[in-house]
Amino acid sequence: MQDNNSLLVYSTDGGRIQEEAVKPPRPKGDGIVRIQRQTSGRKGKGVCVITGIDTDDQALIKLAAELKKKCGCGGSVKDGEIEIQGDKRDLLKQLLEAKGMTVKLAGG
Numbered sequence: 001m002q003d004n005n006s007l008l009v010y011s012t013d014g015g016r017i018q019e020e021a022v023k024p025p026r027p028k029g030d031g032i033v034r035i036q037r038q039t040s041g042r043k044g045k046g047v048c049v050i051t052g053i054d055t056d057d058q059a060l061i062k063l064a065a066e067l068k069k070k071c072g073c074g075g076s077v078k079d080g081e082i083e084i085q086g087d088k089r090d091l092l093k094q095l096l097e098a099k100g101m102t103v104k105l106a107g108g
Contacts, residue, residue, distance in 0.1 A: 026080045029054050033096055035089050036107035047075070048089050050082040053101070070095055 029052040039046045050067075053060060057077070064082045068075045071091055075084040084092060089105055096103045 031102060033101045033103045034106040035092050035096075035103060036105075037087055037089060038107075045085070046087050048084045048087065048092055050084070050092065050096075051080075053080075053082070067092060067095060 031052075031054075033050060033052045035048055035050050037046055038049050053063070055063070057080075060080065060082065061077050064075055064077045064084075067082065067084060071084060071086070071088045073085045073088065075082065077083070093103045093105060
């Protein structure tokens, strides 16, 4: 007679399980936050890209949400950069300087 406990009927244990890819750490900036206006690849629509903020992703998402709310527009966080829709560089500069950051307007 067979042992009923040794028969494998179904298992979710196997299969192709991929290991989580290790993200390379973001390069550290020079302590200056730069705000630049970009239109390339966006069908002529301009966005303000904020770079150089040395925080983790969760703090960056929180800061982006606060900036979007105060500017009254949309945006996103991609690859450690905050993108805010529209040309709001002057307002963004004031808001970030109020938080104690050194800010430069970069690009055109």
